[in-house]
Amino acid sequence: MARTPSIMLELGTQAPDFSLPEPATGNIVSLSDFAGEPVLVAFICNHCPYVIRILDGFIDFAREYQDKGLKVVAINANDVENYPDDSPEKMAQLVREKNIPFPYLFDESQDVAKAYQAACTPDFFMFDRDGKLVYRGQFDAARPRNNEPVTGADMRRAADAVLAGEVPDPEQQLPSLGCNIKWKSGNEPEFS
Numbered sequence: 001m002a003r004t005p006s007i008m009l010e011l012g013t014q015a016p017d018f019s020l021p022e023p024a025t026g027n028i029v030s031l032s033d034f035a036g037e038p039v040l041v042a043f044i045c046n047h048c049p050y051v052i053r054i055l056d057g058f059i060d061f062a063r064e065y066q067d068k069g070l071k072v073v074a075i076n077a078n079d080v081e082n083y084p085d086d087s088p089e090k091m092a093q094l095v096r097e098k099n100i101p102f103p104y105l106f107d108e109s110q111d112v113a114k115a116y117q118a119a120c121t122p123d124f125f126m127f128d129r130d131g132k133l134v135y136r137g138q139f140d141a142a143r144p145r146n147n148e149p150v151t152g153a154d155m156r157r158a159a160d161a162v163l164a165g166e167v168p169d170p171e172q173q174l175p176s177l178g179c180n181i182k183w184k185s186g187n188e189p190e191f192s
Helices: 049-068 088-098 111-116 153-163
Strands: 003-005 019-022 027-030 039-043 071-076 104-106 123-127 133-137 177-180
Touching (some): 019 104, 039 049, 039 111, 049 071, 049 088, 049 153, 049 177, 123 153, 133 153
Parallel strands (some): 071 104
Antiparallel strands (some): 019 027, 123 133
């Protein structure tokens, strides 16, 4: 597992648009579906130990904060030919098993991950009601090989600020850390 930090896209960046399939439902979900609402875009996958470590806590966070007005969407951009555990079929299975309460989308072309400069799983991007990036960084300090509890403390602090119409403190935004996005051969972005 390659420990890869998030790139920390520049705050204020406009949310890159997307329209991607949701394997669990067959629906197409677009960024425009969340227009005028704060939204958290999370790049995750099924097999990454960093994602597995926080997934239940992230699901709990999403349930709680979606009720407060934060929209949540997750995207898997991994190369499923070489990482079949991340296939659309396995994504749909995970949604059913975990009762995931947000759309879990498949970025087969990896173009959306590139547009967001997503580097790792998990990688998080929170946008305000105007679609401006106000938080990027870690969910919390929990990692596969540490004893830190999964609390979502960093994400909760940012979400509370956004929902209160405030800007999360840039000084409290620490890079996420996880497995690198599994780019298709020849499709690696320049930023990786």
